[in-house]
Amino acid sequence: MQNCSGSTGWQGPARAGAGCFFVRNVMLGHNTWASASANVMIVYIHGFNSSPASHKSNQLRERLSALGRGAEFVCPALPHWPKQAMALLEREVARAPADEVTLVGSSLGGFYATALVEKTGVRSVLVNPAITPQEGLRAYLGPQRNLYSGEEYVLTEEHLGQLAELQVRKPARLDRYLLMHTTGDELLDWRIAVDHYRGCRQVIVQGSDHGFKEFGDYLDIVLEFAA
Numbered sequence: 001m002q003n004c005s006g007s008t009g010w011q012g013p014a015r016a017g018a019g020c021f022f023v024r025n026v027m028l029g030h031n032t033w034a035s036a037s038a039n040v041m042i043v044y045i046h047g048f049n050s051s052p053a054s055h056k057s058n059q060l061r062e063r064l065s066a067l068g069r070g071a072e073f074v075c076p077a078l079p080h081w082p083k084q085a086m087a088l089l090e091r092e093v094a095r096a097p098a099d100e101v102t103l104v105g106s107s108l109g110g111f112y113a114t115a116l117v118e119k120t121g122v123r124s125v126l127v128n129p130a131i132t133p134q135e136g137l138r139a140y141l142g143p144q145r146n147l148y149s150g151e152e153y154v155l156t157e158e159h160l161g162q163l164a165e166l167q168v169r170k171p172a173r174l175d176r177y178l179l180m181h182t183t184g185d186e187l188l189d190w191r192i193a194v195d196h197y198r199g200c201r202q203v204i205v206q207g208s209d210h211g212f213k214e215f216g217d218y219l220d221i222v223l224e225f226a227a
Helices: 055-066 082-093 108-120 133-140 157-166 190-196 215-226
Strands: 020-022 041-045 101-106 123-127 142-145 152-155 177-182 201-205
Touching: 041 055, 041 082, 041 108, 055 101, 055 215, 082 108, 082 157, 101 108, 101 215, 108 123, 108 157, 123 215, 133 157, 177 190, 177 215, 190 201, 201 215
Parallel strands: 041 101, 101 123, 123 177, 177 201
Antiparallel strands: 020 201, 142 152
16 A cells, blocks of 8 residues: 555555555554553543543543453543643643553644643654644634533633644654544644654544544554554
């Protein structure tokens, strides 16, 4: 299978309706994920107006439980204020050495994960990550309602300002990232993410959508990176 750099890379799982290829070579072991339990903590970071009850969070939790590794899973419910969300996440990751923590950040959660990687040196899988949410969320200013908890609040310029303060303009710890992005994402352009995280390990899934409904089919890759 051909990758975006024009060379042949390691292939992900073959599936009908959606292809997977690596933009950069991904140096992973062979089937180490099933037995490996080096991580004290795998932290799923949910996205905007989402929660620990999200589909991808549940898929990751269930896979780890099936492997007898349920105690490794953490997924805090994030406040809608970015500074508060980051403070909560920093407290979580501080409970274990950086080398024993892997983040899995989805959408806005990928934005938070990037800030944490650069600050603490933990590893992270970024799933359709937001890169400039202070710009992308401007269209949503006003009343909001969390899709899972029902919490109501008002998205304000102060939220956007806090996000701008957290933005990592050029990721430096490229060995600590695995980018996973779908080309069919209707909200975020996968090509921008590929360029922003250029030099890190990358998995691009052809088709799908922002929610990445096929995420469960790629958990082997996620857990192998975390091993």
